[in-house]
């Protein structure tokens with residue numbers, strides 16, 4: 001057997017072995033009262049945009065794409081979910097103090113305007129998660145008015 005064939009077989013075997021280690025899934029179907037859309041009046045189109053573009057990494061329920069079942073891609077997504085949720089979790093938004101909610105809303109609008117979010121590596125595989133300028137406008141307008149009413153209610 002040639003050397004390159006040996007290498008291929010070894011790499012193939014390692015990839016197969018990796019499949020045995022599937023990451024834990026982030027799928028809590030319970031919608032809590034602390035969920036962002038349950039706390040504030042959120043129009044359907046804004047909700048749909050956030051769900052498509054942000055919820056996979058910033059909520060307790062990820063819609064797992066096919067590639068997440070293939071390692072190491074699943075680990076890569078898992079890592080983003082862990083990091084993303086630690087910084088901002090829409091499912092637990094109500095647990096944040098009002099001041100923190102305010103600063104998270106501000107950070108959301110900024111990340112959308114500057115195209116920092118959704119992560120670029122993610123939109124390569126999730127083309128529909130990329131926001132059009134109209135979608136950006138819809139979401140940031142909602143964020144700003146929510147943030148204003150939050151400021152007034154304090």
Ligand code: HEC
Pocket residue numbers: 050053054055056057058079080081083084087088104107108109111112117118119122
């Ligand atoms: C593929 C996963 C992924 C998606 C999708 C995603 N994010 Fe993130 N987000 C992250 C990760 C990871 C971090 C933490 C690291 C960083 O700041 O780059 C983060 C950080 C953030 C932060 C910073 C929070 C803070 O307090 O520092 C904001 C705001 C944010 N994301 C908003 C959004 C919004 C809004 C969307 C949708 C338009 C979105 N993200 C989509 C993974 C994601």
